[in-house]
Amino acid sequence: MTRIAVVGVGAVGGVVAASLASTGRMEVAACVRSPLGGLRIDGPDEGTRTASVHVHEEFDPARVSPVEWVLLATKVHQTAGAAPWLERLCGAGTRVVVLQNGVEHLQRVGPLAGPARVLPAVVDIAAESLRRGHIRLFDRPRITVPEGEDGADFVALCQDSGIAVALTGDFVTAAWAKLCLNVANGAITALTMRRMPVFAHPRVARLGRALAEEARRVAVASGARLPEDLAEQVIARLRTLPAESGSSMLWDRLAGRALEYDARNGAVVRAGARLGIPTPYNEAVTALLEAVSERDDAT
């Protein structure tokens, strides 16, 4: 049986662990800090209404050994904390799939993965943790990875799991396209503490467009091929999402946890500074998110 370890079994990691375990083709270990007691996924349609899956749980990095696949799904700012898991789980034949947002997957995880190969991913899994191990899934899960041997093997791994995996020959564009969406929806839902209907407000939509447009300019200068009206498309898409959907940064804000702003709006500001592209809107919301994140962390 193929051995898989999921590090970071929250909303995304929980959906992926449960989906892979449900194939019966692999041994899935959930690497956790406290017990899950199984996984329950409430899906968006008949076929995925409710699935309860038992996964083997590991609590101590010192007790695990190298596996074939590591799926890393902590928040980006929790990556360094997950390093002891990666150190023990990664061997020469291991592939690490980075199921995190942003555009800096390889720089971040490469140095922690030892001899393993790292596969970056764009995650389209709209999911909310309702309780520990109980996840609400808003749409069919989709993941995009770069073409190549590792990508093709990941497609095969996910077969029959309910996760649709797409291969792309242009990962830079795929990752930046997602980031252009995230800089608007994550920041605005977290700062306003509101779900998707917040984008019906014209002034909020204008701010969302400005954030996405700055990110698009930085993306194009970074080599991404994105249409000129992307920011408009971002707002149009956010306005069609179910009213109850939000963003992982909103769930963190509501729960008083630290926010993943640095890998999103912060990444746009960093790349903009490097490329000489002004990003005043993203700088402003990064400052606000940083302040909110610190204050919520301390309370």
Ligand SMILES: NC(=O)c1ccc[n+]([C@@H]2O[C@H](COP(=O)([O-])OP(=O)(O)OC[C@H]3O[C@@H](n4cnc5c(N)ncnc54)[C@H](OP(=O)(O)O)[C@@H]3O)[C@@H](O)[C@H]2O)c1
């Ligand atoms: N949720 C979404 O809708 C969504 C959609 C697309 C992309 N994403 C991206 O996917 C990534 C994961 O997001 P998420 O929403 O799934 O996050 P999440 O629900 O907060 O889950 C993160 C999990 O990582 C665990 N964790 C953190 N540090 C750990 C450590 N040292 N050892 C073991 N476990 C550790 C946390 O455990 P504890 O419970 O012990 O804190 C938590 O269960 C992020 O980059 C996010 O931006 C999320």
